[in-house]
Amino acid sequence: MTIKKTALSLSIAASLLASPLHAANWLMLQGTEPDSAAPRIKMWGFIQTQYQKDMSDASDADLYVPPKLIGPNLNSQSQFNINRARLGARGTGFPLDGKVNYFLLAEFGNNGITAPGGGAAQITDASITLNQIKGMRIRAGLFKTPGSEELLQAIHVFDYINFTAVGNQLLLERLPNREYTGNNGPVALPDPTQLSAFDRPVAAARDVGIQLFDTFKSGDWEHSYAIMFGNGNGMNFGDNDDNRDTYLYWSSEQVYGGKGPRRDGLKLFAWSQTGKRQLDNTNDNTHNPQEFDRKRSGVGAKYLKKGVRVSAEFIRGDGMIFVGPDKATFDINPAVPPGNGENGKADGYYLDAGYRIPGSKWEIDARYDVLNRLTDDATLPGGPNAGKGFEMQFKTLTLGAQYHINKKSRLNIEYANRDYTAVDWDSNAGPNANLDGVAGRFAIQLTHIF
DSSP states (O other), rough: OOHOOOOOHHHHHHHHSSSSOOSSOOHHHOOOTTTTSEEEEEEEEEEEEEEEEOOOOOOTTTTGGGGGGTTTTTTTTTTEEEEHHHHHHHEEEEETTEEEEEEEEEEOOOSSTTTTTTTEEEEEEEEEEEEOOOTOOOEEEEEEESSOOHSOOOOOOOSSSOHHHHHIIIIIIOOOOOOOOOOOOOOOOSSOOOOOOOOOOOOTTEEEEEEEEEEEEETEEEEEEEEEEEEETTTOSOOOOOOSSEEEEEEEEEEEOOOGOOOOOEEEHHHHHHHEEEOOOOOSSSSEEEEEEEEEEEEEEEEEETTEEEEEEEEEESOOOOOOOOOOTTTOOOTTTBBOOOEEEEOOOOOEEEOTTTTTSSEEEEEEEEEESTTTOOOOOSSSTTTTTEEEEEEEEEEEEEEEEEEEEEEEEEEEEEEEEETTTTTTSSSHHHTOOOOOOOEEEEEEEE
């Protein structure tokens, strides 16, 4: 390989990793290298360090629940953290075969992937992509599942520090414990114990499987599809049952101009995920898990033109509804039929806007997201609380700013105003005894890509 071609290869790979990839085709940018124009190996990674402060108040009993504490450790209302530190390699077999790509990435930071059940490090991506068949690329291994734009995009160019409530609770997915584990109640601070009841890392919108995908153009439109079959077991390399998850994805983007990751365009997309999960939800000292359906789907749009960004997405969930890191049973209270998350339903959406100020390094952002959880929840049958259920609504308005120090370094600042409530209950009654007091959260984060 000539010096000139090597320089070109490195330049292309670096641009895919370092540029603000807003209106990007994530199916093609994550794990697919330019044909015969990528290095044999490209070491890369990024570090994100942050500080977060939660302004929520304790309950009247001076106790705290997870929304009022900083994750993943959930034992403080403020903390400095190295929340992500990822190191990886990507490239092709060029000059032997430029149509075979690989993508490898490991996480060393302190987040839901590595704590509490993930250990000091965790492989997040390990895939091989074959590009020999025109119209049908093949990717096999561990990689991001095709789905929501919020989670499919690369995290190191994400415009915010924290995910939306609907993305966090419906899509990141906490996998059931292998055996029954009881719920953890609210805690008093300082508390040295781990509030989370889950013993495995978050799935982080990843799975081990095989994906058929590609992109093709029609006029000024670019269409992409993906069909994936996976274990439905997150980042665990093996399978835990005989079921398979099915992932379907489609996007159509009208390209207004430009090239590569910085092009202007309007993208429309839709996706669905279906599978089953095993959950041992009976406290009888016997390992007797049952199977529950898990379905997720969404539609959305994203617009980017001349520094203006607008996006929106609606998401639905059916089955295996996450009701908190302190509730491994997926129930508000296993002894009370209402509050059943394993058979529950939920929906939500987010609206996002951003503006890159011309002639400056500043970008301003605003996002509003809503999660309606346990929307089909049953109600209590009798007593003074008859007719009340455990449907909850989570509303968040996030205002933020980004300062692009250079192409590889960025500072994020955001403030999230949160309104969490159990809709059937009065203030300080039922679940609201703990949800009352959930307030603003401030976060600042520094990202560097290398």
